[in-house]
Amino acid sequence: MIPLEDGFQDVIGKAARGLGLADEALARVAGVTADEVRRVKEGEFHEQVIRRLAPVLHLGGDALVALGKGEYRPRAVGTIPGFLAFNTHWADMTVNAYLVWDLKSREAAAFDTGGDCTEMLGAIRERGLQLQCILITHAHGDHIAALDRLKAETGAPAYVGEREPLEGADPFVAGREFRIGSLSIRTLLTSGHSPGGITYLVAGGARLLAIVGDSLFAGSMGGGNVSYADALRNNREKILTLPLETVLCPGHGPLTTVGEEREHNPFFVP
Known part of the structure; x- marks a missing residue:
């Protein structure tokens, strides 16, 4: 765990x-x-x-x-068809990356790369997936450490929010929508931890998913390194207003849901 x-x-x-x-x-x-x-x-x-x-x-x-007191841990989300999470080491920490795909077309999108994309590449090959794009939540080193390798071995293009230009990734304006088979991926600007952090809202699969990067963690949030006020506001207004059952996929720590965080996250409860 x-x-x-x-x-x-x-x-x-x-x-x-x-x-x-x-x-x-x-x-x-x-x-x-x-x-x-x-x-x-x-x-x-x-x-x-x-x-x-x-x-x-x-x-x-x-x-x-x-x-x-160690009394809080988000309830297990369980297996989600068409979704995998990867937790890899980078320096003295671990970092998450995600893979989402359309069950019929086998078209897929990767979200961040983590410190090592070996396991993700294996999952893509084993499941016969076609990686269409690599979507970056933000440009901190632990989230893009394996970007060059993932691009080289899959041929997939990478995209990043325009406020965090990154060599090897095409910039886009928040609000753009990507499509992967029958899945739609909306992009929300959730800056604060970083200048242009993006949350990707994936609809059309078994569960509504929000890949939030370091904007929000189970029981916590990113550091608000750029703007603490913006980080709080974006989390409240753009993430925690999503349906309660939305699965939150953070850059670090376990999966959680909007409902869990609205009830248990110290930054956002009364």
């Missing part, structure tokens, strides 16, 4: 950075000591301190505590 990408301490750290709150300022507003803030951010679980920090950071206290 793929572990959660973030623990409670990561969520607290991302929120504090996004809001521009240093430890001393956060401690003063929350009514705790700066040392207590530092210890929590280092992974020491202290429920009372966490509950004091949560409202200051605009995080759901119950959801944050559940994450800290």
